[in-house]
Amino acid sequence: MISEKEELLEWRKRAAAQPKGRVVLDLEADSLHRYQEKICLIQYADETGSCLIDPLAIEDMSPFYNWLRDTEVWMHGADYDMCLFQRAWETLPAMIWDTQTAARLLGFRQFGLAALVEHFHGVTLSKSSQKADWARRPLSPTMVTYALNDVNYMLDMADKLMTALREKGRVGWFEEICRHSMERARERYLTGHPDPWRIQGSGKLNRKGLAALRELWAWRDSEAKSWDRPSFMVCSNADLIQWSVALQEQRPVSPSPRFHAHRRNRFTDAVQKFYLLDEDDYPCRPHIQRRQHSEQFEANLARLCKIRDEKAEELDIEGSFLITRASLEAIAEDKEKGMATLLNWQKEALGL
Incomplete structure (x- = not known):
């Protein structure tokens, strides 16, 4: 040593x-x-x-x-x-x-x-x-x-x-x-990550639910920091989503019975802070453009998936390591833009 x-x-x-x-x-x-x-x-x-x-x-x-x-x-x-x-x-x-x-x-x-x-x-x-x-x-x-x-x-x-x-x-x-x-x-x-509180599961929340999640995430982060323990030791991400859904639906939430008195009080303060927010202060939902894919897109994607699977088997490499489905969808939608995201080794391996 x-x-x-x-x-x-x-x-x-x-x-x-x-x-x-x-x-x-x-x-x-x-x-x-x-x-x-x-x-x-x-x-x-x-x-x-x-x-x-x-x-x-x-x-x-x-x-x-x-x-x-x-x-x-x-x-x-x-x-x-x-x-x-x-x-x-x-x-x-x-x-x-x-x-x-x-x-x-x-x-x-x-x-x-x-x-x-x-x-x-x-x-x-x-x-x-x-x-x-x-x-x-x-x-x-x-x-x-x-x-x-x-x-x-x-x-x-x-x-x-x-x-x-x-x-x-x-x-x-x-x-x-x-x-x-x-x-x-x-x-x-x-x-970095501009909004670290946008955790897995937050996509199901509306703006009100996201406001609740943001306040509860900040409460958990503060608790973890003062305790010098990882955030998951305070409560899980699933707990944060569950409480946020309840607040979004105007249902009451209660802190975990395992919290000590001071932590319960600070949890209640965070919930009250959420209730006092103006709707204009609610976070925006991320804009996700959902396209209606054409029959041509589906045909292109099926063809690319077939090429990927055949090449993966030929090279004895996991298909998802060779190229992700998201990349295949991007190529199926716009070949030039999609291909630009690939590394040279992927283009060579796939024969595209």
Whole structure:
């Protein structure tokens, strides 16, 4: 465990000496235990071995993130990790090669890390620390083993995946997908979410119901923040939708009996704040243009679905990974605009 800056500087010398693209990273965060998740542990591996870096103990992590932005790394299922990197240090690695993407491009239907390690190495990884609180110190021996196993098998597995990609002529596809994933991660970080309270299920609400949802979401967010716990520990999204539907229909709502007195009072205050809103202050429903599709559209879509399914079977790739139904619908409606949304590898694979 690297827990002092001097040790981190020594580690950086080791990391900087590694060949290009021959290092592995993984992150552990405390998103299941804190309001604002943070990086609690960094797992690192190269051809000489693996180690853990403790960002909670090291005040100045600049040797790490300055190295990171100039380095190509292997990771597995890196979407969430990219979020964490940008939130913590406003940077990403120079390149992330994602073993999950490589596996899906090769036709694996079970592409989680544990499934791939078992496939390539015959080792069953323990899931005992999957929901552990990684902000707690000291880490138990079980947690240390779990964390190191996330990177110990990755370089060898990456080599096997790359060999298979070369044999199938899909290395170019792999590189394009990895670069595109990083571009999307940067865009998400820069744009954020303008209305985070528009959760799943809000589409059924009218403007009054959306106003209720907005107030209740703000109440839950405030409770979670002051408690320093994830929002779902206060109440679920389903609870928020259920209460909002009731208020939309002018039915009374009651806080959960498990809430303590102060939380119940603040819940009641949020409901009262909703009642005092002027209708002009209600949020607008998102405008969704629903088109009546022509027979030509349906014929185009059926033809494209058939092409997709045939190509997916031929390439042994999941159809939804090859191209989503939404993309097929866009092409069926307006070929030029729809095709413009595809990556080059998709056009090549589909023969469009």
